[in-house]
């Protein structure tokens with residue numbers, strides 16, 4: 001059952017969402033979900049910075065920022081919520097400060113911890129949607145397993161060098177393990193491979209766009225992998241189907257079918 005509360009009043013700052021309301025398919029009453037939904041951003045690096053900025057600007061009501069890292073000078077080329085004065089400070093606190101300037105009424109919970117399998121369940125529980133800004137494959141694997149088990153949508157994303165991918169997982173869409181059966185996936189390492197700063201902004205903004213569409217009921221077609229290669233000037237969307245043998249979502253769906261058959 002959705003934890004979204006549709007009884008929360010519409011935002012009062014109508015100017016903020018005037019252009020959003022003008023879009024085809026957007027119904028005014030659905031915008032209340034942006035105010036009532038709880039969104040967690042796991043990893044407040046380049047992706048999380050851009051995503052949070054657009055979610056705040058677009059009238060999101062509740063954001064949870066999870067990251068134990070501090071701002072480094074090397075972050076400033078792509079983590080646009082931070083300035084030189086933030087170096088050495090916790091990312092979640094510096095980000096919250098910048099976001100409040102954009103949206104003073106945004107409720108932010110800053111969690112200065114790295115996500116682990118031990119603290120993960122308590123940190124990401126009670127959210128309606130999660131944005132992945134993690135930079136390690138094992139915790140992405142864990143987040144995928146947790147999200148499938150708890151039916152919470154996650155918009156995965158990663159970027160390294162000139163290349164990036166975005167992969168929303170929700171509903172009957174394939175999960176991250178369907179995409180990478182070995183569950184390893186491309187290990188991201190911007191420190192050695194480099195990263196084009198605006199690329200993470202572009203991808204984080206896409207995560208925010210997909211999150212907003214999902215929250216207000218403008219569903220994306222399930223199972224779409226977005227890929228970008230700015231060096232080769234290529235952008236593609238690839239339609240994927242769930243792997244029935246997937247050890248994460250395939251097994252859980254088989255259990256659901258077994259329960260349905262036994263009723």
Ligand SMILES: [Zn+2]
Pocket residue numbers: 174175176177178179242243246247248249250
């Ligand atoms: Zn799967």
